[in-house]
Amino acid sequence: MSAVLVRGEEWSKIPDDLYIPPDALEVILEEFAGPLDLLLYLIRRDNIDVLDIPMAEVTRQYMTYVEIMKAVKLELAADYLVMAAVLAEIKSRMLLPRPASADVEEADPRAELVRRLLEYERYQAACEDLEARPRVGRELFLPEIPMEARNLERPAPKVTLDDLLGALRAVMQREDAFAHHRIMREPLSVRERMTRILEQVRSDGFTEFSMLFQVGEGKRGVVVTFLAILELVRESLVTLIQNEPFAPIHVKAAA
Amino acid sequence: MSEIRIRDIVQAALLVAGEPLTLERLGSLFAEEAQPARSELMGALEEIRAACADGPLELQCIDKAYRLQTRAEYAPWLNRLFAERPARYSRAVLETLAIIAYRQPTTRGEIEAIRGVAVSSDIIKTLISREWIRQVGTKEVPGRPALYGTTRAFLENFNLTSLGDLPPLSELKTMPGQTADATEPVDQAAEFEATASEAAESEAAESEAHESETSRSEAPP
Amino acid sequence: MSEIRIRDIVQAALLVAGEPLTLERLGSLFAEEAQPARSELMGALEEIRAACADGPLELQCIDKAYRLQTRAEYAPWLNRLFAERPARYSRAVLETLAIIAYRQPTTRGEIEAIRGVAVSSDIIKTLISREWIRQVGTKEVPGRPALYGTTRAFLENFNLTSLGDLPPLSELKTMPGQTADATEPVDQAAEFEATASEAAESEAAESEAHESETSRSEAPP
Numbered sequence: 001m002s003a004v005l006v007r008g009e010e011w012s013k014i015p016d017d018l019y020i021p022p023d024a025l026e027v028i029l030e031e032f033a034g035p036l037d038l039l040l041y042l043i044r045r046d047n048i049d050v051l052d053i054p055m056a057e058v059t060r061q062y063m064t065y066v067e068i069m070k071a072v073k074l075e076l077a078a079d080y081l082v083m084a085a086v087l088a089e090i091k092s093r094m095l096l097p098r099p100a101s102a103d104v105e106e107a108d109p110r111a112e113l114v115r116r117l118l119e120y121e122r123y124q125a126a127c128e129d130l131e132a133r134p135r136v137g138r139e140l141f142l143p144e145i146p147m148e149a150r151n152l153e154r155p156a157p158k159v160t161l162d163d164l165l166g167a168l169r170a171v172m173q174r175e176d177a178f179a180h181h182r183i184m185r186e187p188l189s190v191r192e193r194m195t196r197i198l199e200q201v202r203s204d205g206f207t208e209f210s211m212l213f214q215v216g217e218g219k220r221g222v223v224v225t226f227l228a229i230l231e232l233v234r235e236s237l238v239t240l241i242q243n244e245p246f247a248p249i250h251v252k253a254a255a
Numbered sequence: 256m257s258e259i260r261i262r263d264i265v266q267a268a269l270l271v272a273g274e275p276l277t278l279e280r281l282g283s284l285f286a287e288e289a290q291p292a293r294s295e296l297m298g299a300l301e302e303i304r305a306a307c308a309d310g311p312l313e314l315q316c317i318d319k320a321y322r323l324q325t326r327a328e329y330a331p332w333l334n335r336l337f338a339e340r341p342a343r344y345s346r347a348v349l350e351t352l353a354i355i356a357y358r359q360p361t362t363r364g365e366i367e368a369i370r371g372v373a374v375s376s377d378i379i380k381t382l383i384s385r386e387w388i389r390q391v392g393t394k395e396v397p398g399r400p401a402l403y404g405t406t407r408a409f410l411e412n413f414n415l416t417s418l419g420d421l422p423p424l425s426e427l428k429t430m431p432g433q434t435a436d437a438t439e440p441v442d443q444a445a446e447f448e449a450t451a452s453e454a455a456e457s458e459a460a461e462s463e464a465h466e467s468e469t470s471r472s473e474a475p476p
Numbered sequence: 477m478s479e480i481r482i483r484d485i486v487q488a489a490l491l492v493a494g495e496p497l498t499l500e501r502l503g504s505l506f507a508e509e510a511q512p513a514r515s516e517l518m519g520a521l522e523e524i525r526a527a528c529a530d531g532p533l534e535l536q537c538i539d540k541a542y543r544l545q546t547r548a549e550y551a552p553w554l555n556r557l558f559a560e561r562p563a564r565y566s567r568a569v570l571e572t573l574a575i576i577a578y579r580q581p582t583t584r585g586e587i588e589a590i591r592g593v594a595v596s597s598d599i600i601k602t603l604i605s606r607e608w609i610r611q612v613g614t615k616e617v618p619g620r621p622a623l624y625g626t627t628r629a630f631l632e633n634f635n636l637t638s639l640g641d642l643p644p645l646s647e648l649k650t651m652p653g654q655t656a657d658a659t660e661p662v663d664q665a666a667e668f669e670a671t672a673s674e675a676a677e678s679e680a681a682e683s684e685a686h687e688s689e690t691s692r693s694e695a696p697p
Contacts, residue, residue, distance in 0.1 A: 195580045
């Protein structure tokens with residue numbers, strides 16, 4: 001902080017006729033958030049109605065503070081000087097006699113400044129609300145509990161039926177692959193049954209043909225199983241053996 | 256050890272997660288065949304909220320995700336736990352943040368117009384590196400300035416259930432004789448407030464049950 | 477909110493500290509004039525231990541420092557919380573699986589012929605380790621290649637009662653985004669369809685009563 005500096009030589013340069021409340025310097029040094037902030041401070045400090053600002057007085061005070069800020073070598077943003085010019089301009093317009101038939105809108109040279117001050121004041125209030133909220137790390141703390149027996153295994157990918165069918169569609173789109181290979185000739189239930197039968201039969205022993213059929217499945221099951229066996233035979237995946245006519249038929253996985 | 260209940264699992268997850276958890280994320284803790292219904296998860300959260308009432312934690316909802324946090328009353332003790340002082344931010348930084356929160360998406364130019372002072376890149380950088388704001392787009396005007404908005408981390412850090420949770424901007428006083436067709440910025444602000452309260456409403460509809468509790472726990476002590 | 481007790485403060489500290497806390501450190505949370513005795517802190521820890529018994533946390537003492545941690549029983553659920561995003565299967569894996577589903581029992585060679593590219597053993601291994609396919613036999617041709625078929629786990633994963641639940645190829649062909657150019661492939665699909673529906677019709681008439689039984693028994697045990 002440059003407080004010491006302030007009480008040093010710079011302080012003595014400030015004109016004697018300036019009224020500086022004891023707390024003001026501190027406020028200045030805390031750095032105003034901008035010229036509007038400074039103006040609002042002056043207005044509030046003197047209990048001025050923001051809708052009826054005495055321009056001459058406020059401008060004088062504003063300039064005083066700007067001088068002090070210059071004096072203590074605060075980094076003075078150009079915006080403060082722009083505001084000083086605005087204030088001076090409004091002040092001079094206030095001095096001019098108003099035309100008798102004044103347009104209501106044109107009536108008050110302070111209107112635009114007041115609008116900006118009011119607008120800014122709202123956000124200042126919002127800023128204070130925000131600042132007052134309990135904040136994580138300041139008022140609020142979050143639990144940070146270690147987990148016992150942590151074990152990171154990458155989960156298996158999820159695949160949906162749509163993913164699967166999409167992949168198949170891609171295969172089918174490869175026109176010539178499809179043309180040359182007879183994919184999926186049989187109903188899928190037959191294909192599925194072929195897999196099941198292959199799981200049941202062994203190559204080192206015989207499975208009785210009739211064992212492959214399940215009574216509870218009804219005719220539909222019989223048809224599917226029979227088609228599956230025929231297809232397996234056609235693809236040379238199983239062998240059918242019958243020692244003599246009407247003897248039991250045996251099924252054996254191709255050796 | 257008694258049987259493990261859904262609420263125990265949810266509670267354990269909230270304690271170890273290190274970030275707010277959505278209902279979806281909580282549901283994903285369970286095997287597919289044991290997946291609890293949404294209502295069961297909500298019920299578990301309610302039980303946890305009630306069970307917390309007597310202790311140092313409270314349940315808070317941030318943007319449809321839930322977290323447990325210590326009550327603000329514990330700050331005096333807990334601050335002694337950490338050597339590091341919480342960061343302080345200048346008025347300029349917080350004002351800029353407030354304006355972005357209420358007027359988003361907004362540009363640096365608009366913030367400067369309200370604050371009446373240049374907004375340094377340092378301020379914007381500070382807010383971005385804190386992950387409280389981010390660039391959400393570009394305004395289609397000459398110079399194509401960046402549009403900024405607040406982030407989820409902003410809601411988390413400031414303990415906001417949603418943007419609608421921010422108190423509304425105070426009424427704008429008008430000068431006598433000034434017409435109400437105020438200027439553009441004011442209109443925009445009003446528009447934002449409408450949006451914010453709409454959001455708050457839809458949020459409220461989703462979790463009426465929490466409404467009173469939530470607002471209580473949100474109020475700083 | 478009731479009065480804040482020593483044990484609440486100790487518990488809050490243990491929850492948020494992120495590291496084990498010694499008795500000294502716990503004592504340092506309190507202002508000098510409100511410093512609890514060592515025995516009071518120990519009492520608070522005992523109370524916390526007892527209160528935890530019913531929940532997901534347990535108090536652990538590591539080298540004279542205390543911490544709360546989740547019980548090991550919760551690992552199965554909590555691991556899912558931190559689980560990395562599941563990996564994704566490559567197109568090759570999905571295509572291979574689809575071909576095996578529709579064309580089983582089939583060999584790697586046949587899949588390669590259809591896909592027009594080599595099928596690596598990794599793909600087959602992936603599908604076997606996922607238990608979606610398995611070897612169901614050996615084809616009696618030179619090289620004696622393995623025959624693959626889908627499993628019950630495959631049906632379960634895709635929520636199918638039987639393979640017959642998979643949509644027929646003709647439907648696939650006419651799905652949105654597909655050009656319905658009536659070339660040979662379509663004809664083949666149609667041919668397949670005809671076969672399938674003929675079979676279905678003749679059966680349906682005879683054994684409606686068995687319908688449910690049939691589909692159930694079609695799933696391998």
